[in-house]
Amino acid sequence: MRILRTPTILLSLASATPALAGTHHADWHHKIHVDYRASTTQVGVASWYGYGPYHPGRRTASGERFDPQAMTCAHRTLPMGSLVRVTEIATGNAVVVKVNDRGPFGKGRIVDLSEGAARELGIRQKGVTLVRLEVVRPLASAESLPKSRT
Numbered sequence: 001m002r003i004l005r006t007p008t009i010l011l012s013l014a015s016a017t018p019a020l021a022g023t024h025h026a027d028w029h030h031k032i033h034v035d036y037r038a039s040t041t042q043v044g045v046a047s048w049y050g051y052g053p054y055h056p057g058r059r060t061a062s063g064e065r066f067d068p069q070a071m072t073c074a075h076r077t078l079p080m081g082s083l084v085r086v087t088e089i090a091t092g093n094a095v096v097v098k099v100n101d102r103g104p105f106g107k108g109r110i111v112d113l114s115e116g117a118a119r120e121l122g123i124r125q126k127g128v129t130l131v132r133l134e135v136v137r138p139l140a141s142a143e144s145l146p147k148s149r150t
Contacts, residue, residue: 040078040135042110046086047128049074049103050115060101069116071095074103075133076110083136086111088121088129095120096136 049055050068060066062080073084078099087094097117104112111133118124121131 040133040138042133043089044110044131044133045108045128046088046111046113046123046131047104047106047109048113048115048118048124050118062100064100066101066114067116068114070114071097071117071120072100072114073097073117074101074112075099076102076104078135079138082138084111085134085136086113086117086121087132087134088123089132090130091122093122 050066055066056068058066060072060074066072073086075082075084078084080099082099083096084099085094085096095113095117097113101112104110106112109128111131113121113123115124123129
């Protein structure tokens with residue numbers, strides 16, 4: 001797989017070079033269109049969180065109060081408010097969740113689902129499972145994001 005990846009990247013750069021010719025170095029990114037949704041498909045292990053002495057009601061990284069029954073997730077890098085389709089690879093079951101927290105902190109995991117999302121997906125009893133993540137919408141609209149506390 002690694003052998004195939006390098007020529008693909010080099011070919012991509014070579015095909016973009018004519019479009020960039022003659023542009024100022026600070027303006028090159030305006031010439032290339034990147035489909036954010038297509039570039040953010042991940043496959044890996046998902047887990048869930050939600051109950052315990054400190055989870056319900058605490059503030060998430062986005063500032064919202066954590067609701068274990070909400071359709072939310074924690075992801076390390078996706079922008080807060082992004083909508084993500086999580087599909088369990090073994091069964092094909094899928095849910096759409098909103099990124100409102102950072103994590104997971106468990107080694108080898110790519111997403112932490114709320115307990116409600118894990119139940120809908122059918123993985124609550126398993127605890128962890130192999131999933132595919134696909135960004136449905138990179139950022140939520142401004143009205144759906146939490147209001148500033150200031």
